[in-house]
Amino acid sequence: MESDGTRSTYTFSTNYGVPFRPQWSLFLGEFAGRPGVRMLEIGSFEGQSAIWFLENIVTGAGSSITCVDLFLPLYSDRFDQNIAASGMAARVTKLRGDSKEVLPSLAPLSFDVLYVDGGHCEEEVWWDALQAWRLAKPGAIIIFDDYLWESQLPPEKRPQRAIDRFLARRSGRLELMHKDYQVIVRKLPSPPFRRFRRLCSKLFRRTVALGRTRMNP
Numbered sequence: 555m556e557s558d559g560t561r562s563t564y565t566f567s568t569n570y571g572v573p574f575r576p577q578w579s580l581f582l583g584e585f586a587g588r589p590g591v592r593m594l595e596i597g598s599f600e601g602q603s604a605i606w607f608l609e610n611i612v613t614g615a616g617s618s619i620t621c622v623d624l625f626l627p628l629y630s631d632r633f634d635q636n637i638a639a640s641g642m643a644a645r646v647t648k649l650r651g652d653s654k655e656v657l658p659s660l661a662p663l664s665f666d667v668l669y670v671d672g673g674h675c676e677e678e679v680w681w682d683a684l685q686a687w688r689l690a691k692p693g694a695i696i697i698f699d700d701y702l703w704e705s706q707l708p709p710e711k712r713p714q715r716a717i718d719r720f721l722a723r724r725s726g727r728l729e730l731m732h733k734d735y736q737v738i739v740r741k742l743p744s745p746p747f748r749r750f751r752r753l754c755s756k757l758f759r760r761t762v763a764l765g766r767t768r769m770n771p
């Protein structure tokens with residue numbers, strides 16, 4: 555049964571993700587109960603969405619969530635208390651820091667579900683989107699929050715333009731599953747010719763680099 559994530563033991567000062575739970579259940583339902591699911595959340599705040607994902611999606615044996623956030627002092631304590639109250643702390647990895655520094659340290663192709671809800675400026679969302687793509691396994695689902703957030707702000711202060719650019723750049727390599735206030739995509743497996751082309755260009759770059767070293771020992 556779906557949990558409402560509102561146990562009286564939790565302390566949340568907002569309800570950011572609550573309206574989206576029905577669509578998360580719909581689009582992420584395939585992962586519920588599956589063993590070894592790995593989720594990445596960029597922007598965890600007080601842990602409300604992370605706890606809902608833990609209770610409803612990342613539920614299979616050995617499944618886990620990695621939470622990346624600046625974790626500013628007051629909210630970091632709240633996050634810790636809420637995660638402890640959920641009884642699922644053992645399945646949570648908390649990574650404190652700017653996503654610009656933290657995400658590059660994570661292994662590529664290692665997450666099944668990714669939630670992008672960190673910094674909201676165009677440039678921050680663009681960075682998080684590119685990293686989410688790098689970190690997503692083929693077949694993974696990426697959710698972007700706040701596509702339609704604060705339309706009165708200039709475009710560089712909100713996520714929309716970065717998400718549009720991401721959708722255009724990755725077109726043909728993703729399936730657009732949902733586009734409304736949130737945008738939900740699936741990363742399609744690369745066709746064999748694309749993998750072959752990537753391998754060839756890697757080999758080419760290595761050969762050129764080797765040649766340069768030999769010419770200038």
Ligand SMILES: C[S@@+](CC[C@H](N)C(=O)[O-])C[C@H]1O[C@@H](n2cnc3c(N)ncnc32)[C@H](O)[C@@H]1O
Pocket residue numbers: 570571596597598599600601602603604622623624625626629651652653654671672673674678
């Ligand atoms: C809207 S809140 C996340 C809400 C949470 N997903 C939920 O629904 O409960 C956005 C979070 O992103 C974090 N954040 C903002 N900029 C960030 C950055 N550059 N790197 C990492 N986290 C960032 C903030 O600290 C804040 O906690």
